[in-house]
Amino acid sequence: DAKTTQPNSMESNEEEPVHLPCNHSTISGTDYIHWYRQLPSQGPEYVIHGLTSNVNNRMASLAIAEDRKSSTLILHRATLRDAAVYYCILREKRQGGSEKLVFGKGMKLTVNP
């Protein structure tokens, strides 16, 4: 499985933007970049995914480097509820089907009030 590298942890302040980096230098052309997060005592939760272009949704934005070897998850205004472990995962798109997620250790985001 192609691997990703994330910092172990980050801190941010409430209502400020936070940029969560991820390196994936061995990404292949068929790998999608996914971000999930896991709040304390809950199951993983989908955040966003992309292939080549930057993506926005109601939760976050995903900025993908032109060479696709890195990406950044952007939370525009961090809230206390955003404190979680964030996982950057490469997932291969299979024709007509789905591929398992391989979780790493992730990055713990602490949001200070």
Next chain:
Amino acid sequence: EPEVTQTPSHQVTQMGQEVILRCVPISNHLYFYWYRQILGQKVEFLVSFYNNEISEKSEIFDDQFSVERPDGSNFTLKIRSTKLEDSAMYFCASDTRGRYTGELFFGEGSRLTVL
């Protein structure tokens, strides 16, 4: 919003006993998964299930584990003879087939404690 539901939320069992964890995936989903997370460790893939058969399984998913979709709604994980090291949170997940949405929906998990 549709969600994956799991029961029980917490089960305590004695070593050697059989355990069945239940999941109700989202109704129009066709791919189903079980993951587990030992306390303080990574989320680990166990098995994926499609069209009433296992499509992929990990090394963790040995002969003690089995999955079943006994009716149109439930998806179960059975552990035949539990061991202490099976203590973990077990997460069920599901997603759609066809148009790639990229989103895997997870349940809240079932905590298994083996004594």
